[in-house]
Amino acid sequence: MPELRKDPVTGRWVIISTERGMRPISYEKRVKEKKSGQCPFCEGNEQHTPPEILAYRSNGSEPNSKGWMLRVVPNKYPALQIEGELNREGEGMYDKMNGIGAHEVIVESPDHNMSLAKMSEKHIENIFWAFRDRVLDLKRDKRFRYILIFKNEGESAGAALEHTHSQLIALPIVPKLPAEEVAGSKTYFNYKERCVYCDIIRQEKDEGTRIIEENPDFIAVSPFAPRFPFETWILPKNHSAFFEDAQKREYEHLSRLLKIVLLKVDRALDVPPYNMIIHSSPFFESTQDYYHWHIELIPTLTKVAGFEWGTGFYINPTPPEEAARFLREAPTK
Numbered sequence: 603m604p605e606l607r608k609d610p611v612t613g614r615w616v617i618i619s620t621e622r623g624m625r626p627i628s629y630e631k632r633v634k635e636k637k638s639g640q641c642p643f644c645e646g647n648e649q650h651t652p653p654e655i656l657a658y659r660s661n662g663s664e665p666n667s668k669g670w671m672l673r674v675v676p677n678k679y680p681a682l683q684i685e686g687e688l689n690r691e692g693e694g695m696y697d698k699m700n701g702i703g704a705h706e707v708i709v710e711s712p713d714h715n716m717s718l719a720k721m722s723e724k725h726i727e728n729i730f731w732a733f734r735d736r737v738l739d740l741k742r743d744k745r746f747r748y749i750l751i752f753k754n755e756g757e758s759a760g761a762a763l764e765h766t767h768s769q770l771i772a773l774p775i776v777p778k779l780p781a782e783e784v785a786g787s788k789t790y791f792n793y794k795e796r797c798v799y800c801d802i803i804r805q806e807k808d809e810g811t812r813i814i815e816e817n818p819d820f821i822a823v824s825p826f827a828p829r830f831p832f833e834t835w836i837l838p839k840n841h842s843a844f845f846e847d848a849q850k851r852e853y854e855h856l857s858r859l860l861k862i863v864l865l866k867v868d869r870a871l872d873v874p875p876y877n878m879i880i881h882s883s884p885f886f887e888s889t890q891d892y893y894h895w896h897i898e899l900i901p902t903l904t905k906v907a908g909f910e911w912g913t914g915f916y917i918n919p920t921p922p923e924e925a926a927r928f929l930r931e932a933p934t935k
C-alpha cells in the first residue's frame with residue numbers, strides 16, 4: 603500500500619509508492635513494445651490494461667474490445683490505491699496517511715502514431731469531455747480533495763509509454779503548488795476585489811506582446827514571469843474556478859486553440875517533449891470568486907538543476923515576449 607508523508611518543515615506531501623518502481627520504463631522496452639505490437643494502449647490489446655472505466659465507442663462495440671475512439675483505464679502501476687478507508691496518522695511529530703487515491707490513464711486515441719497536435723478538433727474536444735466525465739464521477743467520492751489532470755508527452759517529459767495518453771490523479775489532500783496558487787489568488791482578491799487571472803487577461807490584451815493566440819473564449823499567453831522557456835498558459839476568458847464547469851462552446855474553443863498552439867510549438871521547437879497540466883480549483887473550498895482555472899503547457903527544453911533545487915526559483919534563458927512572438931508567428935502547417 604502506498605503511503606503519503608508530510609514534510610514537517612515545508613508542509614509538502616510526498617507519495618512513497620514502491621509499486622511505481624516496477625514500471626517498465628526503459629527505452630529498449632518501449633521500442634520492443636512498438637515493434638512487436640505489444641503496446642497495451644493500441645486497439646486490439648485491450649486485455650493488456652485493467653478493465654476500462656469509461657470509453658467513447660461509436661459503433662455499439664463491447665467494453666474492453668475494439669471499436670473505441672477513447673478509453674479510460676486504471677493505471678496498471680498506480681501511484682495511489684483506490685480501495686480502502688483513508689487513515690490519517692501521526693508517528694511522533696510526523697504526519698502520514700495511507701495512499702488512497704485514484705490514478706487513471708486516458709488513452710486518447712486507438713492509433714499508436716497519433717499525437718494530440720495531429721488530432722481533429724472534435725477528437726481533442728472528446729478528450730476534454732472524458733476529463734470532465736471522470737472529474738464529475740470522482741468528485742462524488744468524499745475521500746478526495748483535489749484532482750490533477752496532466753499529460754507527459756515524450757520520454758524526457760516522463761512518459762513511460764509512447765502511445766498518446768493523459769493521466770488523472772485524485773488525491774485526499776490539496777498539494778502544495780495548487781494550494782499556493784489558490785492562496786495567492788485569494789490574497790490578491792482580498793486586496794483588489796478582482797480575480798488576478800482576469801486581470802492578467804485584461805493586461806495581456808492591452809499590451810499584446812505576450813499573446814500567442816486567442817479566440818472568443820480562450821487566450822494563450824507567455825506568462826510575465828515564466829519559469830521555463832516557452833512556458834505557455836491557456837486561460838478561459840470567462841471567469842470560473844472549475845475546469846469541469848465549462849460549457850460546450852468553451853470546450854470547442856479550447857480544443858481549437860490548443861490544437862493551434864500545439865502545432866505551433868511542434869513547428870517552432872521541432873516536436874519537443876512537453877508537460878501539460880490542468881490547474882483547477884480544489885473541492886470543498888469556496889474559491890469561485892477568486893480562483894480561475896487554466897492550463898499550463900511546458901515544453902521540456904531545459905533541466906532543473908542545483909540552483910533551482912536550492913532556491914525554488916528559475917533561470918529562464920528565453921524572455922516571454924520573444925517566446926510569444928516566435929510562437930505567434932510560427933505556422934500551423
Ligand SMILES: [Zn+2]
Pocket residue numbers: 641642643644645713714765
Ligand atoms: Zn500503441
Ligand SMILES: [Zn+2]
Pocket residue numbers: 797798799800801840841842892893894
Ligand atoms: Zn478570473
